[in-house]
Amino acid sequence: MTAQVAELSAVDLHEAALELGDDCLVLSHRLAEWTTHAPELEEEVALANLALDLLGQARSLLSLAGEAEGRGRDEDRLAYWRDDREFRNLLLVEQPNGDFAVTMTRQLLFSAYQELLYERMSSGTEPRLAAIAAKGVMEARYHLEHARLWVQRLGGGTEESHRRMRRALDLLWPYTKELFEPTEAWVRAADQGALPPLSSIEGSWRQAIQAVLESSHLEAPPFSAWQSGGRRGRHSEHLGHLLAEMQHLHRSHPNASW
Amino acid sequence: MPAGEELARRLAADVPDPELPFLTLGDLGILRRVEVGLEGTVRVVLTPTYSGCPAVSQMADDVRRTLMDAGFPAVQVDTELAPAWSTDRLGPQARAKMEAMDMAPPPLAASTPISLTLKCPHCGSLRTRELSHFGSTACKSLWRCQDCREPFEHFKALR
Numbered sequence: 001m002t003a004q005v006a007e008l009s010a011v012d013l014h015e016a017a018l019e020l021g022d023d024c025l026v027l028s029h030r031l032a033e034w035t036t037h038a039p040e041l042e043e044e045v046a047l048a049n050l051a052l053d054l055l056g057q058a059r060s061l062l063s064l065a066g067e068a069e070g071r072g073r074d075e076d077r078l079a080y081w082r083d084d085r086e087f088r089n090l091l092l093v094e095q096p097n098g099d100f101a102v103t104m105t106r107q108l109l110f111s112a113y114q115e116l117l118y119e120r121m122s123s124g125t126e127p128r129l130a131a132i133a134a135k136g137v138m139e140a141r142y143h144l145e146h147a148r149l150w151v152q153r154l155g156g157g158t159e160e161s162h163r164r165m166r167r168a169l170d171l172l173w174p175y176t177k178e179l180f181e182p183t184e185a186w187v188r189a190a191d192q193g194a195l196p197p198l199s200s201i202e203g204s205w206r207q208a209i210q211a212v213l214e215s216s217h218l219e220a221p222p223f224s225a226w227q228s229g230g231r232r233g234r235h236s237e238h239l240g241h242l243l244a245e246m247q248h249l250h251r252s253h254p255n256a257s258w
Numbered sequence: 259m260p261a262g263e264e265l266a267r268r269l270a271a272d273v274p275d276p277e278l279p280f281l282t283l284g285d286l287g288i289l290r291r292v293e294v295g296l297e298g299t300v301r302v303v304l305t306p307t308y309s310g311c312p313a314v315s316q317m318a319d320d321v322r323r324t325l326m327d328a329g330f331p332a333v334q335v336d337t338e339l340a341p342a343w344s345t346d347r348l349g350p351q352a353r354a355k356m357e358a359m360d361m362a363p364p365p366l367a368a369s370t371p372i373s374l375t376l377k378c379p380h381c382g383s384l385r386t387r388e389l390s391h392f393g394s395t396a397c398k399s400l401w402r403c404q405d406c407r408e409p410f411e412h413f414k415a416l417r
Contacts, residue, residue: 042390042400049392056310131340135309138416146391
């Protein structure tokens with residue numbers, strides 16, 4: 001089952017799938033936190049749909065991570081029984097929802113990244129990663145479109161919505177550098193052609209974000225105190241709180257089913 | 259055992275979708291393969307429409323039950339992602355059934371971009387507007403007709 005066409009080692013495949021899967025799982029949980037709190041009914045449904053797509057991607061990726069690892073950990077074991085230091089997600093996706101401007105800005109920044117990533121990954125050399133990406137890229141396109149429309153509406157909307165969008169960008173921009181900082185496992189996966197080198201999508205990401213911001217009467221902050229570490233397990237305190245809520249049931253009632 | 263395989267395939271293809279019960283797994287192109295082993299064990303391969311489609315486990319249960327009820331001794335249902343499902347897999351029958359249920363089917367493959375306007379399935383008007391990209395299930399979006407004012411669902415394009 002392990003080394004098929006690609007020469008990616010099982011350890012690197014495990015790590016890569018964990019990084020990608022944790023991004024999806026954590027952001028999915030954040031979006032699901034909006035359920036019953038969204039500003040309007042249509043948006044409630046939309047955010048839950050985004051969360052569901054990401055949860056589906058997380059399930060595939062974490063299952064693959066567990067399979068590559070070969071120690072019998074399945075998707076649930078990886079989702080519910082790891083502590084924050086073992087999570088490999090980007091800091092961006094664990095940032096709290098804030099107001100709607102923060103949530104939509106976070107979605108724009110991440111979905112633009114994920115779309116480019118999946119697009120390239122879908123023609124990569126690792127067939128299982130490629131299959132998950134080929135499915136996910138169609139979903140990411142919808143997520144990006146949804147976020148783009150809201151960012152434009154809020155950025156070019158009222159004085160208040162514009163002010164909040166600027167605040168959201170200031171708040172989240174420091175986490176964007178990490179998107180393009182590969183781990184060692186990522187670099188090796190890129191050498192094998194399983195994942196794209198992050199440098200190869202950074203330019204397109206900047207252009208895409210720049211275009212949306214311009215059409216939204218917004219601009220990227222000129223300078224940020226960059227924050228990173230999520231890919232190596234160094235997280236903000238927010239992740240601990242998120243995991244406490246997400247994992248509580250499984251840890252209190254192991255193997256619970258309903 | 260081609261006869262058994264043909265029967266198993268037909269039974270699996272006719273299982274209704276749990277969320278859109280007027281469509282079958284065969285109509286939707288979700289059913290990928292049916293293989294019957296030497297001892298009558300059936301292996302059914304499904305592909306999900308969306309990564310997170312919550313109906314997949316229900317479909318697997320329904321397929322399993324249907325085939326066991328028909329006398330197959332053991333049924334295994336697997337899911338497969340590649341090649342990724344897209345709305346281009348919907349056959350003419352699926353589109354006709356959607357229209358009959360006042361649901362707007364996705365634009366035909368390679369014909370149009372996602373954002374082109376849809377025909378109202380109630381009155382036929384082209385003055386329609388998307389209310390939300392996302393509807394009551396992952397595969398649908400929500401629209402309204404500006405002439406007859408009726409809302410309608412659209413099985414949105416995924417490709």
